[in-house]
Amino acid sequence: MKYFLFFTAFIALASFSTLQDTEADRLLGVWEPSNGKARVKIEKIGNKYYGKIVWLKEPNDPATNQPKVDSKNPDASMRTVPLKGYRMLKDFTYSSNSQWENGTIYDPENGSTYKCIIKMTDANTLDIRGYIGIEALGRTDVWKRLEMKK
Amino acid sequence: MQKSLLAAALALVWHSVVLCQNDTLPPAAEEEDFSMYENLDFADEGAKRFCTPKVFDLSPAKLISIGYDYQGAFDVDYGAMQTRIAEFPGSTGKFSGAGGMRVMANIPIVSKTNVVLQGGINYARTDFYSSDQSTNTPLHTTLKEKGLTTMGIHSTLFKPLDAERFIIAQAASDLNGDYGLSNIHPVRFARTSAALIYGKKKNDRKMYGFGLSRTYRVGEINYIPVFLLNWTAPSRKWGVEMLAPARVHVRKTISARSLLLFGYELEGNSYRILRNGPFGAENLELRRSELRIRAIWETSMYKFIWLSLQAGYRHGYSFNVDSFENNKEFFRGFFGDQAYKQENTLNGTWYVQLSINLVSP
Numbered sequence: 357m358k359y360f361l362f363f364t365a366f367i368a369l370a371s372f373s374t375l376q377d378t379e380a381d382r383l384l385g386v387w388e389p390s391n392g393k394a395r396v397k398i399e400k401i402g403n404k405y406y407g408k409i410v411w412l413k414e415p416n417d418p419a420t421n422q423p424k425v426d427s428k429n430p431d432a433s434m435r436t437v438p439l440k441g442y443r444m445l446k447d448f449t450y451s452s453n454s455q456w457e458n459g460t461i462y463d464p465e466n467g468s469t470y471k472c473i474i475k476m477t478d479a480n481t482l483d484i485r486g487y488i489g490i491e492a493l494g495r496t497d498v499w500k501r502l503e504m505k506k
Numbered sequence: 507m508q509k510s511l512l513a514a515a516l517a518l519v520w521h522s523v524v525l526c527q528n529d530t531l532p533p534a535a536e537e538e539d540f541s542m543y544e545n546l547d548f549a550d551e552g553a554k555r556f557c558t559p560k561v562f563d564l565s566p567a568k569l570i571s572i573g574y575d576y577q578g579a580f581d582v583d584y585g586a587m588q589t590r591i592a593e594f595p596g597s598t599g600k601f602s603g604a605g606g607m608r609v610m611a612n613i614p615i616v617s618k619t620n621v622v623l624q625g626g627i628n629y630a631r632t633d634f635y636s637s638d639q640s641t642n643t644p645l646h647t648t649l650k651e652k653g654l655t656t657m658g659i660h661s662t663l664f665k666p667l668d669a670e671r672f673i674i675a676q677a678a679s680d681l682n683g684d685y686g687l688s689n690i691h692p693v694r695f696a697r698t699s700a701a702l703i704y705g706k707k708k709n710d711r712k713m714y715g716f717g718l719s720r721t722y723r724v725g726e727i728n729y730i731p732v733f734l735l736n737w738t739a740p741s742r743k744w745g746v747e748m749l750a751p752a753r754v755h756v757r758k759t760i761s762a763r764s765l766l767l768f769g770y771e772l773e774g775n776s777y778r779i780l781r782n783g784p785f786g787a788e789n790l791e792l793r794r795s796e797l798r799i800r801a802i803w804e805t806s807m808y809k810f811i812w813l814s815l816q817a818g819y820r821h822g823y824s825f826n827v828d829s830f831e832n833n834k835e836f837f838r839g840f841f842g843d844q845a846y847k848q849e850n851t852l853n854g855t856w857y858v859q860l861s862i863n864l865v866s867p
Contacts (some may be wrong), residue, residue, distance in 0.1 A: 388548070388555075389553065390554070390555060390556045390558070390620075391557065391669070392541060392555040392669060393559050393710065395543050396550040399544070405855065410538075410540050410543040411543040411544060411546075412764070413539065414710070417720075419740050419741045419742065428762040430581050430762070430763070432544060439647070440540055441538065442542070463867070465562060465710075466762050467534070467762040467763075468762075468809075468810075468867065469622075470867050472549035479549075480548075480549040480550045480553075483618075486760050486867050487867065488809075488810045488864070488867060491615070492614075493569060493613070493614070493864070493866075493867075494614070494615050494867055495614065495617045495619065495622075495651060495866070495867050498618065498619035498620070499554045499621055500548050500552070501548070501549040502543075502546035502547065502548060502549065503546060503547065503549045504545060504547075505546065505547045505548060
């Protein structure tokens with residue numbers, strides 16, 4: 357009987373954990389910011405979520421005709437890193453209520469990193485809010501989920 | 507019992523395998539075939555793309571700004587003025603300088619993809635320094651004893667219609683006059699300005715628009731067409747930031763955290779004056795407008811805290827006084843022939859302005 361209870365508790369715990377993972381993993385996929393200039397693939401590494409640029413509307417720098425690099429990065433050693441493949445969303449963890457927190461978003465257009473909260477408003481829509489210090493001093497962008505063309 | 511233990515062990519192994527898979531790092535960026543992301547479309551059929559209010563390397567929008575403005579020595583040539591009590595001949599007043607605090611907040615109220623609404627407050631004080639006793643014109647006395655203050659509220663709406671077209675609406679209400687914080691004028695003296703612009707954002711380096719403004723930038727009420735242009739060269743070293751005719755600047759980008767602007771701004775408002783003096787029964791307003799030709803250096807001091815230092819030449823565009831019959835504002839425009847109560851000339855001088863700013867993401 358003792359072993360049965362232990363087994364039941366273990367299965368319940370494992371199932372709850374898996375359920376939470378499934379809920380949190382709804383964030384995975386390819387998303388497009390509202391301006392349509394880039395596509396970002398969100399993936400999971402360990403227990404955290406990261407987003408990297410996988411497509412650019414304008415992949416080459418018009419001044420050099422070479423693939424765009426992270427030229428605005430405050431760290432000079434990063435300024436030759438290609439933007440395609442760059443992780444602009446970092447360290448997000450799932451909290452609850454379709455919200456991922458504790459992460460940062462990097463804006464390659466000005467080399468700034470902001471605190472960030474992601475809210476999933478429906479299965480195909482994310483509110484990405486980057487802010488300075490407090491949430492009120494920020495800007496929300498709406499990202500849409502992408503899928504293979506039918 | 508042994509079967510239960512075996513099942514538990516298998517479950518543990520299965521769960522560990524799942525977690526281990528999540529711990530596996532994805533392949534390095536250079537190994538990934540990015541071409542697979544070209545053939546994608548919205549999962550939602552009704553989804554739309556919207557343009558943003560910025561172009562590359564635009565000077566940062568200020569959320570909170572605290573600064574000080576100082577003008578060097580200058581003269582004012584006062585015209586003759588007839589009041590109900592006395593007549594004052596034309597004269598010249600000398601000021602050793604003028605300056606004061608400027609505080610502004612511009613906070614996002616709604617900041618979404620399909621609408622951005624900002625609202626804020628502003629305060630600008632100008633104290634006029636003069637020991638000149640050679641003129642007794644009332645305006646000179648008022649300026650040096652009371653100075654000028656502006657306090658107001660403003661809001662800006664950016665409404666993208668789609669990925670290219672947008673509308674900007676601005677409105678502001680300012681209370682201007684010869685008052686201080688201890689004797690603020692009644693709100694009924696507030697002056698309202700507004701602008702509406704329709705524009706297009708062709709790409710991340712160019713957005714432009716046309717519209718109409720109701721403005722006091724020339725000192726008195728006027729209705730002026732406006733032209734918006736924010737443009738960044740392909741090299742991203744130069745650009746233009748323009749809301750003509752109010753302000754026009756050429757931008758030189760030094761780095762992501764430092765830039766220079768060269769150009770001008772027309773600043774102006776209509777100030778209720780002389781309310782408490784011997785001429786208080788008259789409804790007078792100073793139509794003050796200054797053209798500031800300048801260079802501005804803006805740089806990040808620490809993350810989103812930016813320093814702005816500007817210096818240049820302040821040209822007096824208007825410094826006339828109007829009298830309102832029945833206390834009602836009236837439109838003169840560029841071609842009206844209504845006479846001023848007093849025609850003055852504000853002579854030019856150098857000026858500097860320093861501010862510390864919290865800038866927007």
